[in-house]
Every structure is written in C-alpha cells, then in structure tokens.
Amino acid sequence: MTRDGESGVVRKSVRVQTPIERAFSVFVEQMETWWPAEHHIGTKPFASIFVEPRAGGRWYERAADGETCDWGRVLVWEPPHRVTFSWHLGVDWKFDPSLERASEVALRFTADGPSATFVELEHSKIERHGEGYEQLRELMNGPDAWARTLREYAVAANAGVNA
Amino acid sequence: MAIFQRLAHGPMAVHELAALVPVSRPAVSQHLRVLKDAGLIRDSKEGTRRVYELDAAGIARLRAHFDQVWDKALGAFQSSAEKASPQNDKAGEKDDKRRRKRRRS
Numbered sequence: 352m353t354r355d356g357e358s359g360v361v362r363k364s365v366r367v368q369t370p371i372e373r374a375f376s377v378f379v380e381q382m383e384t385w386w387p388a389e390h391h392i393g394t395k396p397f398a399s400i401f402v403e404p405r406a407g408g409r410w411y412e413r414a415a416d417g418e419t420c421d422w423g424r425v426l427v428w429e430p431p432h433r434v435t436f437s438w439h440l441g442v443d444w445k446f447d448p449s450l451e452r453a454s455e456v457a458l459r460f461t462a463d464g465p466s467a468t469f470v471e472l473e474h475s476k477i478e479r480h481g482e483g484y485e486q487l488r489e490l491m492n493g494p495d496a497w498a499r500t501l502r503e504y505a506v507a508a509n510a511g512v513n514a
Numbered sequence: 515m516a517i518f519q520r521l522a523h524g525p526m527a528v529h530e531l532a533a534l535v536p537v538s539r540p541a542v543s544q545h546l547r548v549l550k551d552a553g554l555i556r557d558s559k560e561g562t563r564r565v566y567e568l569d570a571a572g573i574a575r576l577r578a579h580f581d582q583v584w585d586k587a588l589g590a591f592q593s594s595a596e597k598a599s600p601q602n603d604k605a606g607e608k609d610d611k612r613r614r615k616r617r618r619s
C-alpha cells in the first residue's frame with residue numbers, strides 16, 4: 352500500500368524507443384495523436400491539443416470548428432527534460448479553474464542511450480479534487496439536490512473505478 | 515454550509531459542525547448521514563462522542579481513476595512515439611500547428 356501522505360499520488364513510467372527530444376516533442380506537441388479521445392472537456396471532440404511552450408502557458412484542446420477549452424497551465428517548462436501541468440479535472444471530468452483545487456502532473460524525461468527515453472509521470476496532490484467535487488452549494492437545496500448530486504458523484508466515481 | 519470542507523481539515527463532532535453552519539443540528543445530522551451513505555465520510559467513537567471524518571476511500575477512488583487514465587494515456591503515447599521515424603513523420607504537422615497558433619494570436 353501507499354505510505355502515509357502518499358495517498359494522493361499516482362506514479363507511472365514508460366520506456367519509449369525514441370530519442371529524448373522526440374519523446375518530449377511527441378508528448379507536448381503531438382498530444383492529440385495519443386491522448387485518449389474520450390477524455391476531453393469540451394462539448395465536442397478535440398482536433399488538436401496545445402501546450403504553450405513556457406511556464407505559465409495554457410494547456411488546452413481545440414475542436415474542429417475552432418472552439419477551445421482549457422485543460423490547465425504549464426507550471427514547469429524545461430524541454431526536453433521536464434514539464435509539469437496543473438490538472439483541474441476530478442472524476443466528473445469537469446474543469447474547475449481554481450489552482451487550489453488543482454492537482455499536478457509532472458513529467459520527467461531521461462535519455463536511456465541515444466535512441467530510447469525513460470518517461471516518468473507523477474500525478475500528485477489529487478486529494479485536492481475531493482474538496483469541491485460533490486458541489487457543496489447544491490447540497491443546500493434540499494434532499495432532491497442532495498440525492499441527485501450524490502448519485503451523480505457515485506456514478507462518476509464508479510465509472511472511474513470500473514471503466 | 516461547508517460541512518465537507520470543514521471535515522477536510524480534520525474530524526469533528528456533530529455539535530461542533532452545527533455551531534459552524536446556519537442550519538439546525540438535526541439538519542446537520544441528516545447531511546452527515548447522506549455523506550456517510552455516499553462513502554464520502556465515516557464516523558467513529560472517540561470517548562463519549564461520535565466524530566465524523568473524510569473517508570479515505572473517496573480519495574482512493576480518485577486515485578484509481580487517475581491510475582487508469584494514465585495507464586491508457588502513456589500506453590498510447592508510447593505507441594505514438596515509437597510508431598514513425600523521427601525524420602519524416604511530423605515535421606509537416608508541427609508546422610501546420612504553428613501556423614494555426616499564429617493565426618489565432
């Protein structure tokens with residue numbers, strides 16, 4: 352199990368057979384070629400995903416008709432070694448603009464010889480999504496709102512576990 | 515009204531929560547029951563009083579969710595990164611992307 356204080360962290364890694372510059376480039380410049388298509392925030396499917404190449408830059412999707420939808424911010428930009436994003440989506444996959452309730456996704460790229468790259472991902476502070484995510488204001492609106500909100504929460508939570 | 519948020523800062527008893535929110539103690543109890551049924555909080559006996567706290571299982575569900583998201587995304591990233599040769603595949607597409615960015619700004 353996870354250590355104390357580590358419950359809000361997910362770590363993943365993958366080794367790719369490609370040089371570090373290209374691994375980084377595919378990650379941040381060609382995200383739409385690999386990002387799971389069902390995981391979008393906008394009402395329409397995305398045509399492109401953009402990462403503005405600087406700390407403080409936007410991370411957003413763009414639909415075929417040009418409509419854009421924010422995903423987060425670039426918190427760290429050190430190509431081709433590190434990039435960190437703020438992550439604003441709980442299990443309901445809705446965008447919450449608050450940085451206080453955002454988690455962080457940090458990527459680290461390490462060359463493994465000239466033609467391979469080790470990519471480590473750390474998604475941390477995910478407990479921050481818990482604070483707002485059953486939408487407390489709606490809970491004040493009476494039993495119906497309560498029940499509905501929590502049903503939706505349960506569906507979302509179960510979908511996250513069972514999908 | 516921020517029972518869930520208050521509990522995020524640590525366990526509390528019903529009367530402590532009721533003192534912080536502008537609703538009656540029975541209403542607070544009812545809210546707590548619903549939160550508990552939903553698996554968001556849990557209660558325990560602490561001496562003579564019953565205290566409520568956030569249920570770590572809620573966080574575990576979030577974690578499991580992201581675990582799956584990243585498994586899938588990184589698997590697809592690996593395929594994409596290894597698929598085509600670095601020289602010829604994406605130069606045109608990258609230029610296209612820059613053009614689109616310029617147009618927008």
